[in-house]
Amino acid sequence: MSDTRSAGRYGVIGNPIRHSRSPEIHEQFAQQCSIALSYERILAPLDGFEHSVQDFFQSGKGLNVTLPFKEQAFELASHNLSRRARMAGAVNTLWLQDGQLHGCNTDGVGLCADLRRLGHDPADRRILLIGAGGACRGVVFPLLQAGCELLHIINRTSTKAHDLREHVVALEPDTSRRLSAGGLDDHSGDWDIIINATSASLQQSLPELPDARYRKHSLAYDMFYAGEPTAFMVAAERAGADQVADGLGMLVGQAAASFAIWHGVEPDVEPVLAALRQHSGHI
Numbered sequence: 001m002s003d004t005r006s007a008g009r010y011g012v013i014g015n016p017i018r019h020s021r022s023p024e025i026h027e028q029f030a031q032q033c034s035i036a037l038s039y040e041r042i043l044a045p046l047d048g049f050e051h052s053v054q055d056f057f058q059s060g061k062g063l064n065v066t067l068p069f070k071e072q073a074f075e076l077a078s079h080n081l082s083r084r085a086r087m088a089g090a091v092n093t094l095w096l097q098d099g100q101l102h103g104c105n106t107d108g109v110g111l112c113a114d115l116r117r118l119g120h121d122p123a124d125r126r127i128l129l130i131g132a133g134g135a136c137r138g139v140v141f142p143l144l145q146a147g148c149e150l151l152h153i154i155n156r157t158s159t160k161a162h163d164l165r166e167h168v169v170a171l172e173p174d175t176s177r178r179l180s181a182g183g184l185d186d187h188s189g190d191w192d193i194i195i196n197a198t199s200a201s202l203q204q205s206l207p208e209l210p211d212a213r214y215r216k217h218s219l220a221y222d223m224f225y226a227g228e229p230t231a232f233m234v235a236a237e238r239a240g241a242d243q244v245a246d247g248l249g250m251l252v253g254q255a256a257a258s259f260a261i262w263h264g265v266e267p268d269v270e271p272v273l274a275a276l277r278q279h280s281g282h283i
Contacts, residue, residue: 007036009059010262013052014066017041021276022064025255028275029267044069050076053094057101062262063094064255070105070134077103084108087141087171090134093258104261107135108142110254111195111223113269117253118245120193120219123147128187128212131197132160135223139197140168144175151179158183190215194241196222196232214240223247227279249273 012022018041026039042063044052049069053076056063065073070090074081077091082104085091091103115122127148129136132155143151155161161181169176190213214220220236225248233244252269260266 007038008061008262009038009040009056010062010064011040011042011056011060012064012066013042013044013049013056014069015044015046017043017066020066021279022066022255025252025272025276026259028272029256029259032267032271033263033265035263035265049073053101057094057096061095062258064258065092065094067134070138073103077101084138084141087168088138089167090137092138092254093261095262104258105138106254106257106261107138107250108140109257110250110252111139111221111247112142112146113253113256114245114247114249115193115219115221117249117269118219118221118243120221120243121146122193124149125192126150126189126215127152128191128194129153129197130184130195131155131199132157132164132181133197133199135199136197137164139195139223140164140179141172141175144168144172144178148178152187153179153181154184154187155181156184158186187212189213191218193219193221194236196220196224196230199224212239214242216242218242220244221247223250225251248276252276 012020020041023039030037049072070092073091073094074089077094080100080102085103085105088105091105093104093106095102112122122143123146125148127143132153153161153164165179165181168179192215194212218241220241222230222232225246237244252273256267256269
């Protein structure tokens with residue numbers, strides 16, 4: 001890489017943040033693309049996110065946002081949001097353009113790219129999405145944009161799933177026929193792709209899901225990554241899923257989409273993903 005004194009300043013902000021390997025990912029992307037950058041972890045006080053962002057952009061160019069600040073980032077960039085960010089109600093990518101703060105959500109782009117990489121293009125597929133929290137909100141609209149036949153959101157608190165559906169349909173009425181919602185016991189039929197978007201895997205526990213039926217050539221996808229097969233992946237394989245996968249590829253994919261927003265070039269995720277597979281732990 002070229003002289004880091006001329007490098008653009010980028011980073012990831014969250015609390016906690018020490019576990020993040022986003023710097024490693026973006027540095028590998030930059031090496032691929034011959035782009036000089038510095039990328040740092042920023043620990044923001046829980047009550048000091050806005051000040052931390054303002055301080056960063058005194059000299060910084062782009063900022064990834066992780067838990068628990070994605071909704072606050074949405075508010076900060078409320079005047080310049082991408083369509084995906086408005087659908088998600090959350091932002092994970094910030095940048096300055098013409099002196100104005102802009103925000104996007106690349107989580108769903110990362111998920112769809114990883115599904116295609118795994119040979120499971122969402123187009124014309126029946127997809128069951130477990131959970132209705134922050135991890136879920138960013139992926140609903142991109143899955144619908146990808147052309148799925150049906151996307152059904154289920155959650156322990158069914159009203160939360162219905163609220164998410166209503167939010168998306170209010171912004172995009174044409175999605176109403178392909179988007180449905182219900183409680184955990186409301187998943188009749190069989191599914192091409194079942195996605196776990198709950199936090200159960202963080203504790204290596206199973207989401208509260210009665211037996212779901214998998215179609216032939218199906219995929220069970222856990223949006224979380226724990227360095228070993230999650231309890232959801234193990235149970236799904238036993239239940240008949242033809243393929244199981246964790247969310248590491250999604251995490252690299254959403255980082256690649258952020259990188260493209262900032263630098264105007266699409267990096268290759270495969271070598272970065274291969275390198276990360278040699279390590280264990282969370283990103």
